Amino acid sequence: MPRQWYNLVADLPHPMLPPLGPDGKPVNPEMLSKVFPMNLIEQEVSSKRWIDIPEEILEILYRWRPTPLKRAVYLEKFLNTPAHIYYKDESVSPAGSHKPNTAVPQAWYNKKFGIKKIVTETGAGQWGSAMAFACNLVGLECKVYMVRISFDQKPFRKTMMQIWGAKCIASPSNETNAGREILKRMPDTPGSLGIAISEAVEEAVMDSTGSSRYALGSVLNHVLLHQTIIGLEAKKQLKLFNEKNPDIVIGCVGGGSNFAGIAFPFVYDKINGSNINIIPVEPKACPSITRGSFAYDFGDTAGMTPLLPMFTLGHNFIPKPIHAGGLRYHGMAPLVSQAVKEGLMEPKAYDQLKCYEAALTWARTEGTICAPETSHAIACVIDEALKAKNEAKEKTILFNYSGHGLLDLKGYENYLSGNLTEYSLPENDLKESLESIKNFPKI
Amino acid sequence: MPRQWYNLVADLPHPMLPPLGPDGKPVNPEMLSKVFPMNLIEQEVSSKRWIDIPEEILEILYRWRPTPLKRAVYLEKFLNTPAHIYYKDESVSPAGSHKPNTAVPQAWYNKKFGIKKIVTETGAGQWGSAMAFACNLVGLECKVYMVRISFDQKPFRKTMMQIWGAKCIASPSNETNAGREILKRMPDTPGSLGIAISEAVEEAVMDSTGSSRYALGSVLNHVLLHQTIIGLEAKKQLKLFNEKNPDIVIGCVGGGSNFAGIAFPFVYDKINGSNINIIPVEPKACPSITRGSFAYDFGDTAGMTPLLPMFTLGHNFIPKPIHAGGLRYHGMAPLVSQAVKEGLMEPKAYDQLKCYEAALTWARTEGTICAPETSHAIACVIDEALKAKNEAKEKTILFNYSGHGLLDLKGYENYLSGNLTEYSLPENDLKESLESIKNFPKI
Numbered sequence: 028m029p030r031q032w033y034n035l036v037a038d039l040p041h042p043m044l045p046p047l048g049p050d051g052k053p054v055n056p057e058m059l060s061k062v063f064p065m066n067l068i069e070q071e072v073s074s075k076r077w078i079d080i081p082e083e084i085l086e087i088l089y090r091w092r093p094t095p096l097k098r099a100v101y102l103e104k105f106l107n108t109p110a111h112i113y114y115k116d117e118s119v120s121p122a123g124s125h126k127p128n129t130a131v132p133q134a135w136y137n138k139k140f141g142i143k144k145i146v147t148e149t150g151a152g153q154w155g156s157a158m159a160f161a162c163n164l165v166g167l168e169c170k171v172y173m174v175r176i177s178f179d180q181k182p183f184r185k186t187m188m189q190i191w192g193a194k195c196i197a198s199p200s201n202e203t204n205a206g207r208e209i210l211k212r213m214p215d216t217p218g219s220l221g222i223a224i225s226e227a228v229e230e231a232v233m234d235s236t237g238s239s240r241y242a243l244g245s246v247l248n249h250v251l252l253h254q255t256i257i258g259l260e261a262k263k264q265l266k267l268f269n270e271k272n273p274d275i276v277i278g279c280v281g282g283g284s285n286f287a288g289i290a291f292p293f294v295y296d297k298i299n300g301s302n303i304n305i306i307p308v309e310p311k312a313c314p315s316i317t318r319g320s321f322a323y324d325f326g327d328t329a330g331m332t333p334l335l336p337m338f339t340l341g342h343n344f345i346p347k348p349i350h351a352g353g354l355r356y357h358g359m360a361p362l363v364s365q366a367v368k369e370g371l372m373e374p375k376a377y378d379q380l381k382c383y384e385a386a387l388t389w390a391r392t393e394g395t396i397c398a399p400e401t402s403h404a405i406a407c408v409i410d411e412a413l414k415a416k417n418e419a420k421e422k423t424i425l426f427n428y429s430g431h432g433l434l435d436l437k438g439y440e441n442y443l444s445g446n447l448t449e450y451s452l453p454e455n456d457l458k459e460s461l462e463s464i465k466n467f468p469k470i
Numbered sequence: 471m472p473r474q475w476y477n478l479v480a481d482l483p484h485p486m487l488p489p490l491g492p493d494g495k496p497v498n499p500e501m502l503s504k505v506f507p508m509n510l511i512e513q514e515v516s517s518k519r520w521i522d523i524p525e526e527i528l529e530i531l532y533r534w535r536p537t538p539l540k541r542a543v544y545l546e547k548f549l550n551t552p553a554h555i556y557y558k559d560e561s562v563s564p565a566g567s568h569k570p571n572t573a574v575p576q577a578w579y580n581k582k583f584g585i586k587k588i589v590t591e592t593g594a595g596q597w598g599s600a601m602a603f604a605c606n607l608v609g610l611e612c613k614v615y616m617v618r619i620s621f622d623q624k625p626f627r628k629t630m631m632q633i634w635g636a637k638c639i640a641s642p643s644n645e646t647n648a649g650r651e652i653l654k655r656m657p658d659t660p661g662s663l664g665i666a667i668s669e670a671v672e673e674a675v676m677d678s679t680g681s682s683r684y685a686l687g688s689v690l691n692h693v694l695l696h697q698t699i700i701g702l703e704a705k706k707q708l709k710l711f712n713e714k715n716p717d718i719v720i721g722c723v724g725g726g727s728n729f730a731g732i733a734f735p736f737v738y739d740k741i742n743g744s745n746i747n748i749i750p751v752e753p754k755a756c757p758s759i760t761r762g763s764f765a766y767d768f769g770d771t772a773g774m775t776p777l778l779p780m781f782t783l784g785h786n787f788i789p790k791p792i793h794a795g796g797l798r799y800h801g802m803a804p805l806v807s808q809a810v811k812e813g814l815m816e817p818k819a820y821d822q823l824k825c826y827e828a829a830l831t832w833a834r835t836e837g838t839i840c841a842p843e844t845s846h847a848i849a850c851v852i853d854e855a856l857k858a859k860n861e862a863k864e865k866t867i868l869f870n871y872s873g874h875g876l877l878d879l880k881g882y883e884n885y886l887s888g889n890l891t892e893y894s895l896p897e898n899d900l901k902e903s904l905e906s907i908k909n910f911p912k913i
Contacts, residue, residue: 090837091837119562121837121838121839123876160837163834164837182879182883183879183880183883186879186880186882186883186886187839187879189882189883189886190830190833190834190839190882190886191833191834192834387633390633390634391606391633391634391635394533394534394564394603394607395564396564396630396633433566433876433877434876436625436626436629436630437626437629439629439632439633440625440626440629440632443629443632443633
């Protein structure tokens with residue numbers, strides 16, 4: 028197992044642009060110290076290429092890591108492709124996805140810094156359950172603000188968090204000023220990720236003992252850093268298969284963390300001259316990197332975060348409620364955004380119908396049921412494998428099987444009963460949504 | 471991986487009693503030939519000790535087997551016990567439990583025999599999804615009659631079956647005489663396993679092309695035979711850990727198949743002089759082997775099967791709707807029953823409250839969420855590990871982690887919100903239920 032994380036910041040051809048504060052000036056680390064513990068802020072702003080993974084974190088990750096690298100021989104056979112398709116199976120973690128790869132280090136660094144309690148938010152529930160899992164192992168209190176509509180529709184994610192000892196409440200709630208304010212104005216709101224972030228940050232920052240902090244599950248540099256263990260392991264494992272370095276690396280993208288995890292170690296190779304096609308796959312309903320602007324924008328809907336340099340659809344953008352809840356984010360991690368901007372990646376967008384079709388092909392060949400998010404990667408893998416067949420080339424394809432779909436079967440049910448339709452973000456909606464950032468500092 | 475299944479029939483101190491037909495005479499294999507294919511009937515009545523696993527079946531099982539044997543070091547540490555606790559993780563199969571171990575061979579033998587379609591029933595949905603999974607891999611049509619109340623309450627199990635291409639309908643249905651008859655009398659019935667079995671058997675037997683057969687997920691000899699791969703693998707794996715043969719082997723029991731799977735290879739050792747404590751654990755709400763009679767009784771509620779020699783609560787017994795749906799069976803596999811009768815096992819019964827408490831301890835130490843059925847094994851493991859601590863003995867405990875609980879979180883929710891109570895089958899209810907078999911042939 029790798030003993031260091033890889034930090035792409037060290038190798039990007041151009042330096043990263045800084046996040047900006049409300050005054051338009053670069054944010055300095057101290058300004059974030061009430062939100063995150065200083066040891067994580069140091070990682071966030073680090074430009075060191077390799078960062079040691081503390082032994083105690085490795086010991087926890089050993090519980091399910093290294094995750095298996097598997098070859099999808101049954102899918103290859105079904106497609107009759109000369110391509111070799113490999114996937115990194117991140118669904119084997121107890122929380123069912125790649126999320127614990129960063130939840131564990133985040134919990135550990137908070138604990139190390141003397142923090143007693145982590146407050147976070149969750150949309151569909153993947154991140155909240157991973158954080159609950161991690162806090163239980165490390166010995167931290169954990170509170171999760173869960174978007175009300177998901178809280179009501181997916182009671183089982185809440186149950187998972189409770190099993191691991193976390194407190195999960197519906198947002199907006201009466202426990203914060205932000206929540207009370209919203210409830211006064213819109214008592215029947217289904218909530219949103221933006222609102223939930225506001226509540227979580229407020230509770231963490233307002234803790235008068237100073238022993239609470241906030242945690243985020245994607246987008247930020249240190250989160251992507253922790254996920255690189257996926258790609259680093261995959262590299263070693265491909266060698267055990269006597270396989271060449273991949274020609275194509277694929278992952279689905281919402282905030283960018285699972286994709287960065289598998290891709291960044293190969294972006295390093297690409298920067299150093301390897302010929303690799305690196306493909307982030309996003310939904311056509313929420314096409315930030317294929318159709319958004321590379322611009323400064325808020326990371327959240329409510330505008331509480333610094334301005335981040337990234338591909339964005341505008342922070343007011345509310346994606347259609349597609350089933351891949353983890354990909355419904357208006358922006359893209361600044362690190363992924365800049366790598367795309369520098370031509371290191373070739374993003375693609377897929378419609379949810381095609382993705383469920385791919386998920387079904389996967390289940391009926393490889394046998395397992397993938398998360399709706401993961402189905403975006405699989406749809407692209409199938410296209411690339413068929414292209415390799417047309418070109419009669421023995422390409423090596425690697426993708427990240429980011430999570431299982433056992434808590435997301437509702438989406439499959441809708442697909443199987445013919446209730447899903449194709450949908451691509453209309454041009455006018457995009458234009459309108461981008462209006463919200465027109466007065467922000469330009470890149 | 472083992473290349474033969476182990477058949478306990480060959481080694482029982484006394485020969486098995488035969489199943490009896492409606493006339494009170496032993497059933498002969500031909501009488502079952504419209505229900506099961508002859509190659510499986512041959513296994514059902516075989517007394518050969520070792521039965522070869524066909525190469526093609528092994529190739530399918532390789533997809534997820536051998537399953538990991540893991541040591542529960544975090545639970546050991548939490549309990550501060552000198553015991554070594556090992557578990558066989560059967561939750562890693564695509565269907566999430568041990569059920570595919572027999573679903574795959576059953577589908578394969580049916581296909582081999584020229585059968586085109588398997589009809590089966592399912593209660594909570596575990597068996598139905600395993601059979602759907604297996605039929606998809608082998609290339610058979612699959613139809614599952616699912617007890618209506620589960621069909622309505624657990625739509626996601628149905629979705630899983632559909633993902634793997636099976637047809638799943640609520641029982642009672644209008645598709646069989648048995649179903650129509652019941653619907654006429656009780657249009658609002660929630661259904662029962664007994665009714666669903668009747669419908670599935672009827673559809674299989676009435677197929678005028680003769681190309682349909684029925685399949686059962688537990689109880690029968692050939693089903694238990696297929697599951698012995700669990701214990702055979704565990705034996706080899708314990709050696710890789712440089713661990714001695716276990717002092718205690720534990721599994722939960724409903725029909726008996728997952729327990730038999732892990733236990734029978736060690737029953738062989740016990741018959742040959744090893745000192746092993748082999749413990750089947752059942753719910754106090756459905757205590758067939760701890761409080762039932764060893765007697766001839768029907769395998770189903772409707773009385774369509776031959777009379778089987780087994781521990782039973784009476785075929786009319788309707789267990790309280792505890793969350794461990796897989797353990798709600800009035801009888802016990804004849805092979806397990808006879809082994810108990812011969813003193814080779816020491817059955818125990820646990821209350822569901824204590825089992826959920828154990829499941830929570832497990833989730834908060836080992837990190838994973840177990841099926842409600844599996845929690846019965848864990849509750850007993852914890853008791854035995856604490857006993858080893860009191861005795862200051864370094865005992866080796868092995869148990870079967872038969873499935874994950876990701877599709878059964880409702881039970882956890884009820885437990886966490888304090889809605890579950892202790893319940894033990896009242897003596898009068900047992901007496902009344904056993905009335906139904908008082909005129910059957912005696913053992």
